[in-house]
Amino acid sequence: MKWNGINKDSVNLYKGLGILLIVTHNFMHRFPSPKENEMYFNENTIYALFDIFLNEPSGILRAMFSYFGHFGVQFFVFFSAYGLALKYENKQCETLPFLKNRLIKIYPMFLISILFYISYIGILKPLLLGKGMDGVILFIASSYDAILLKLTLLYNLYPGQGFSLVGPWWFLSMIFQFYLIFPFVINMRNKYGNIILTLPLILSIIIMYLFSGEIFGISLFFTVIGHFPLLALGILMSSKQKVNIPKSFGYIALAIFSLGNFHFNFFLISHFMAFLILILFTYDKITTMKPTSTTYKVFAYFGKISMPLFLVNGFLRFPFENYAHGYNNELITWLLFLPFLLICMLSSELLLTINRVFTQKVFIIKEA
Template identity: 20%
Template sequence: MEKTINTDGQHQNRISALDGLRGIASIVIVAFHVYGFGFFVLYNKLLFIQKYFAFGVTMFLIISAFSLALNYHDKIQSAASIMDYYINRYARITPLFIFMTIVWILINNLDFKTRVDLNEIVVNVFYLYNFIPDKFGGIIRASWPIGVLFIFYLLFPFIINFNKSIKSAIIMQCVFIIIGLSMYSFFKNQYYPPNYAYVSFFSQLPIFGFGILSYYFLKAFNIRTVGRMFISAVGLIGFFLVFYVLSRFFSYEDKIFYEKNNIAILYYYIMGFFMAFFIYSQCLYSTPVIDNAITRFYGKISYSLYLLHPLVIYKITPLYTYFQSIGGMSKELSYFICFLVTLIIVTPLAYLLHKIFEERASFIMKTSLKRVFQI
């Protein structure tokens, strides 16, 4: 089991459990989209996938905020360091994002006979599409979390410099929740797409706040090994228990997307809190089922996997139809086979994109931008 805090209380600059958790989140998201895009929504026995697996995105966002706080909490103070941070973040995600944007523009043109206008392309390249209710999904299918995440990247230097302690992080999170509830209520009463209120950056802001808050708890307390093991077990058990209990009160699609009250988003924030505690607990003392070579590998390629998997699902949809049409095969088994086939296809392709774009192209862009801005 991975111990993530040294005995003197100093935190390692990289926590392997975060990679494992990020890998699990990416696999869960693939499973969710195979379910949704593959027309398995028609089968009630698979409804648990709809209820639970969409929260893989939530985990991904919390981990992203936690990781940023871990790596930058005392490093972004001068104008030069802030510019360096912005270049690193932009260069980290942009080469692959632009490549996949081009791919989806071609698909829209060739397969769907629709053209993407120049304004939409510009808005996507600069990650501002979350602010446009009719375009929040992005050109790349299911890329709304990337738009939300980049806005958080922009605000992060100011957020982290405000937070110097657990107390200030708690105050900030209270403000974030008020903003999230208020904007969710406002968007629900506008003539926007019904799920925009949920995917809006403002509604997701408290989710990032939970990630930052959990980091400050990790930083503040030097807990002995036995205590770390206990908290890890409580976090793991509590995570699943809370999700089960809260899921009895609402269906993900019905409540989060379509109800015109704040109860649904409040449940979502409660889930976000317990998910952040779960992530915190695994950073204290991770279990092998979460932190292992396989999950860490998927965590490493998670960004490429996320951007690529909707394209793979779209292209192999005829396979889904074929497996669902086989007589004598249960829908549950056909879903599992389709998910497994999707993962087998997307994994090596995502690894290849990771090596080309996330490592090589990102490095070239980063060094070029730093040369231009003389950093």
């Protein structure tokens, strides 16, 4: 594969593809089987997938999204680093202005999505289930501390809090940690060259193996440490507009990723390998996609709403996911997924609109 860089339109297409994988995975993965090896490793998980293939062929599509769909996150990890590195290439990145800019982009929308969550899960859901105000009070009593912790954007550093309230929100805490170290990393890269990236990259891998992927009960995949190899690759590739990637890299990545489904030691770097496989497989297809094609328009649209869609899809699964689990029928599951996706899209558009008014009118911030 010849890497010629990624333009803004192609990045948006990748975001669209990534968020569709993530949203579908989030709807499908809480069935009893199969789960996924994402934050933690279980050697029996891959055998559960094989069992679906052999004994329940009608569920293969759902099982594939359940097991593999979370790797859509890897696109967002890579392109977060890639885009920022392009922006600050050969340019000093001042820490406080940079962090202020990043927080403005994610924090207001996150605050609004928390209000959406409280309104939908904390108020509407108890009322719909006939629990009345007692249900609302119980929700507040049991969730207020986790909600307050979410506001710090450091909640994934606390045991048991990575997936609390809304599972997909773990990503915001991880990417905020990346923002904290990015000015130092990019300034060092600009000063000493890409070779400087090898030190934190190797260090992150050593930490993963030294602590077996977990510190104080917290999976390092919740943190920037577990994703730093891919973040470093994003920074590296931003300065290499033309790179010839041999096919052998793809075969090696596929072999390591395959072993990572069976053996813990390979699992610790399988997320990175999964991205290499995805980018090698999709690069030519994405970068040459015609703007007039239906696929282009679908990916472009979902890329545009990827951020709000990421924030709301986790809690908008109710009640559709409950019905899907109750019927436990593949066709009904996919039929229920469609109205769920539609409501997610409408909610994302509403979230975008409220966020635009909130940032422009309240904080008088102009869109970039």
